[in-house]
């Protein structure tokens with residue numbers, strides 16, 4: 001996107017710019033970078049019920065039941081799986097929510113956030 005901020009230098013009173021009421025607009029290149037993204041990953045274990053994992057993925061990662069089931073099976077077969085990609089704070093909140101739900105239910109499910117790139 002070709003976004004430029006506009007800055008307007010302020011002249012002290014009595015300077016020519018002030019006297020003739022002229023205005024100088026200066027182009028300033030945009031310095032905003034996209035935020036670093038983090039993937040939220042669920043880890044496999046031998047005890048957490050498959051149904052619990054599917055519901056967690058549906059509830060906290062807004063996946064439909066079919067997608068949630070596919071992600072759960074991938075984790076079950078491969079050891080881990082990405083449930084979503086978010087900014088740092090949102091990813092940390094997702095990890096907390098999943099870990100709280102697992103603890104409440106008495107399951108050893110583990111969830112971690114990993115920076116991308």
Ligand code: TYC
Pocket residue numbers: 042043044045046047048049050053072073075076109
């Ligand atoms: N391996 C578990 C079982 O057989 C299911 C499971 C899937 C557990 C994904 C955790 O992140 C997980 N009951």
